[in-house]
Amino acid sequence: MRRKKTKTIVLAAIVLAAQWMMRPARAQNGQANYAAMAPLDEYLMADESAEIALARSAAPASVSDGAEVMVLGRKGYTTAAKGDNGFLCIVERAWATPTDDPGFWNPKVRAPICFNAAAARTFVQIYLMKTRLVLEGRSRAEILDETSRALDTKELPPLEAGSMCYMMSKQQYLNDEGKSWHPHLMFFVAGDAAKSWGADMPGSPIISANDPEERVTVMMVLVGKWSDGSPAPAMAH
Numbered sequence: 001m002r003r004k005k006t007k008t009i010v011l012a013a014i015v016l017a018a019q020w021m022m023r024p025a026r027a028q029n030g031q032a033n034y035a036a037m038a039p040l041d042e043y044l045m046a047d048e049s050a051e052i053a054l055a056r057s058a059a060p061a062s063v064s065d066g067a068e069v070m071v072l073g074r075k076g077y078t079t080a081a082k083g084d085n086g087f088l089c090i091v092e093r094a095w096a097t098p099t100d101d102p103g104f105w106n107p108k109v110r111a112p113i114c115f116n117a118a119a120a121r122t123f124v125q126i127y128l129m130k131t132r133l134v135l136e137g138r139s140r141a142e143i144l145d146e147t148s149r150a151l152d153t154k155e156l157p158p159l160e161a162g163s164m165c166y167m168m169s170k171q172q173y174l175n176d177e178g179k180s181w182h183p184h185l186m187f188f189v190a191g192d193a194a195k196s197w198g199a200d201m202p203g204s205p206i207i208s209a210n211d212p213e214e215r216v217t218v219m220m221v222l223v224g225k226w227s228d229g230s231p232a233p234a235m236a237h
Helices: 002-013 048-056 117-121 123-135 140-152
Strands: 068-073 076-081 088-092 111-115 164-167 184-190 206-211 216-222
Touching: 048 068, 048 076, 048 088, 048 111, 076 123, 088 117, 088 123, 111 117, 117 123, 117 164, 123 140
Parallel strands: 068 088
Antiparallel strands: 068 076, 088 111, 111 164, 164 184, 184 216, 206 216
16 A cells, blocks of 8 residues: 555656546645646746756756756747757656646646656657647647647657656655655656566566556656765655
């Protein structure tokens, strides 16, 4: 039971793959209700330099210092700092989650993440498309339909082998339950691939989340330190 709860917090926290496993938020139970998009200003960061620093905090400086950084503005993500090592760092917002997730519109979410080149070329493009649709005022159903169509027609590129990312920021706010949770790495594998990685087996360090909307399985591996080198909290068993 604890394993299931931990997995739920992980997936909610990474705002990427599986918050559909969480209970719907109910205002009458004292939980926040994110049924509709908040005003756009609540999702934006006023200080671009602060967003750049937060994005870079997703990975150790040896990785993130040479990465491209994109920041969110009123018309979408734009490049705020050029990179030379192939990595791309951004701060994701809550709509990185599946469209049926109860926290899809949570304006508090700030999820720093640094993608390698393979993920930046392919997996990230789904999130950037969802962001464009969000800023156009599209509904969740419309966002799902449009991204599904784009994947079917190859307008969105198929996932490239070797795609992965760092999520090691101590400053991350991943969701109302997980908050900063644990630093971790994520590996993206096409289709439902948990068994082929031995994920979720007794003693396995790999936690998996199959994401049918984005047509990937996210493999998560916890690490012992935050990106700044300080120790991470112990994982409950």
